[in-house]
Amino acid sequence: MTQAKEKRISAQVRRNSILKRLQKTSDPIKGNDLAEFMNVSRQVIVQDISLLKAEGQPIIATSQGYLLLNQAQTNGIRKIVACNHTVSETEDELTRIVSCGVTILNVTVEHPLYGEITRSLMIRNRSDVQNFVQNLESTGASLLSSLTDGVHLHELEAEKPEQMEEAVHSLKQAGYLL
Template sequence: MKTIRGKRISGDERRKSILTLLEQTPDPLKGNELAEKMNVSRQVIVQDISLLKAEGQPIIATSQGYLLLQKSKQDQITKIVACKHSISETEDELNRIVDCGVTVLNVTVEHPLYGEITRSLMVRNRSDVRHFVENLQKTGASLLSSLTDGVHIHELEASDLEKINHAIRALKKAGYLL
């Protein structure tokens, strides 16, 4: 049995606590943060998240941490946009979108061997964009769009269609829309 701040708890109780923490915040929580709060290793958190997902909990791993997907709000509108740009233009693309009050939910590429590959982004503001770009630089990882010569699809979400249309106009102005 592991402890939370000195109190012994079972794995089931720990997973309930993790779920409660994820429910209480709209922002992603890093595995290291959860591990520290639960007084366990990050690997234990990874295993707990896997078990919660297997139970059907809608938890996703984003570049900013773990996020519990809330049921879609009735007033949110989503739209799919196809884009193409260089890696060096990624920050500009994302900033143009979030500056319009639009969230970038995910990125999708069409891989010739594996088919459609989609990963969650959940980029909502310039701080999220900066964090994403810093992680990209720090890890030296490749963007999914590098598999498709810069071509990718984003699912965008906003409270009204005008915000999404404004973001689309900003992307078009920059030459990022296909």
């Protein structure tokens, strides 16, 4: 029991450590990985992240883990596209976008009761697409677009206009654009 107490660090030191880890990478870090590293439960990490957000830290929760947004990640060309497709076409839609070098920042649906619902995705490459699809299948969860018969918005980000044009053209070609 004494060893367990010695391994634990103060809450503020832990939050600072979480922030430093997020600052060192542009890849999302899973809550479970942070919890294991900090020798605390995942729920403690969730609370720490909430407190860091309340302090104004630009941390987002994605399906791949936590990510700290910085200026370098938010200076690209952005576009919102309206899409409609079936659940089985999700992987194809996402793959078409990232194959053009475009990042899928989020998904938004317009719910009749709650209004606009937006969730961060931060899907950057085919590996992220595979992880998203595997999580979808393994959890049995529903896509947000299931609330709106497949209709949803994606905010996209690209470094170059040509990448964005190529992604939009690919979505249009597949019949996913509204």
